[in-house]
Amino acid sequence: MRNPDPVEKMDQQTPAPEPPEHADRPAPPEPEPSTPGLEADLRVAVGRLARRLRAQRPDTSLSLGQGAVLFALARHGRMTPRALADHEKVQPPSMTRIIGALEERALVRREPHPQDRRQHLVDLTEQGRALVRQDTRRREAWLAQRLAELEPGERETLREAAEILDRLSRS
Amino acid sequence: MRNPDPVEKMDQQTPAPEPPEHADRPAPPEPEPSTPGLEADLRVAVGRLARRLRAQRPDTSLSLGQGAVLFALARHGRMTPRALADHEKVQPPSMTRIIGALEERALVRREPHPQDRRQHLVDLTEQGRALVRQDTRRREAWLAQRLAELEPGERETLREAAEILDRLSRS
DNA sequence: CGGGGCTCATTACTCTTGCTAACGAAATCG
DNA sequence: CGATTTCGTTAGCAAGAGTAATGAGCCCCG
Numbered sequence A, B: 001m002r003n004p005d006p007v008e009k010m011d012q013q014t015p016a017p018e019p020p021e022h023a024d025r026p027a028p029p030e031p032e033p034s035t036p037g038l039e040a041d042l043r044v045a046v047g048r049l050a051r052r053l054r055a056q057r058p059d060t061s062l063s064l065g066q067g068a069v070l071f072a073l074a075r076h077g078r079m080t081p082r083a084l085a086d087h088e089k090v091q092p093p094s095m096t097r098i099i100g101a102l103e104e105r106a107l108v109r110r111e112p113h114p115q116d117r118r119q120h121l122v123d124l125t126e127q128g129r130a131l132v133r134q135d136t137r138r139r140e141a142w143l144a145q146r147l148a149e150l151e152p153g154e155r156e157t158l159r160e161a162a163e164i165l166d167r168l169s170r171s
Numbered sequence C: 001c002g003g004g005g006c007t008c009a010t011t012a013c014t015c016t017t018g019c020t021a022a023c024g025a026a027a028t029c030g
Numbered sequence D: 001c002g003a004t005t006t007c008g009t010t011a012g013c014a015a016g017a018g019t020a021a022t023g024a025g026c027c028c029c030g
Helices: A038-055 A064-076 A081-088 A092-104 A126-137 A141-148 A152-170 B038-055 B064-076 B081-088 B092-104 B126-137 B141-148 B152-170
Strands: A108-112 A120-124 B108-112 B120-124
Touching: A038 A064, A038 A141, A038 B038, A038 B064, A038 B141, A038 B152, A064 A081, A064 A092, A064 A108, A064 A120, A064 A126, A064 B038, A081 A092, A081 A120, A092 A108, A120 A126, A141 B038, A141 B152, A152 B038, A152 B141, A152 B152, B038 B064, B038 B141, B064 B081, B064 B092, B064 B108, B064 B120, B064 B126, B081 B092, B081 B120, B092 B108, B120 B126
Parallel strands: none
Antiparallel strands: A108 A120, B108 B120
């Protein structure tokens, strides 16, 4: 293990770290969270859901990261590893590893960069493109099944939330 | 829920200086099932958000799993390790480790089970309770800050979504 | 020009976190 | 009382992501 770091005294009521308000703000300053447990609920639910998504990955043995990269390439066209890393908010070495795994499966291909010989361009192969298309409708059974069981209104809520979550995850 | 139509929405917007791709755009079929890319969008966003939540963990060195357990105990009262594992959808050995880490920090305590000497009851200590209270309003700066920047309507959407995501993650 | 400094990708290593397998102790059922 | 089941734990392993260091290549500035 490591240093236990015994929590000795813990300030019970931490004075709120209120950021200084900017003077010219006509709107309500909203210093308190208008949604009480949201932060905790969201954190717990997202963490657990991600864990289950990773675990329940059935047969399409693409990791979450690999799938995300494949989708990003399909949506935005070929990119350098650096651009992919920025997009997915991982460090370059992690992206190197993901690309390596995808390349081993012949789902992506590294092409030389036309102007800069340090860089590569990563692009989908035909097989990669086919997998994305296939997954677009079939994807991973577990989540698709769960989503199918929801009420239409709930799916709609999730659809709006997915866009917000995407922004959150990228900000 | 088999969807027979080829969802083929790949808008090529190549950021690279070399756009001579197969740059034709198939007429947008837009057959629009109930939720087109929801499964993929949600999966990617949840994965990325979980990754960032884990990474951005600032100083309160509680892992996602540890935080979840603390909150579960605060919400539902003391529980056996088995119950906690079921609740958080992890295997018992993982829960053993989480509880061990929390116990080292004196945030939880193991009590003997009154009727069954195989089992324990895990309960929050005063310090654990204080940390939960503190985190309820302070929590992790990163997510709280992001949430605060959202529109009220967006937070409301997330609040509804959080409940749905919780159910999803547990089903 | 040409060198210093930067950027890009990769390698090497570590850490965290979750899993399965196996095990000992205790309850329970026959 | 013995067999079986359940609970928590230990041991070992694998995946995923991060930091540090490295080498190749670009580019600006003197």
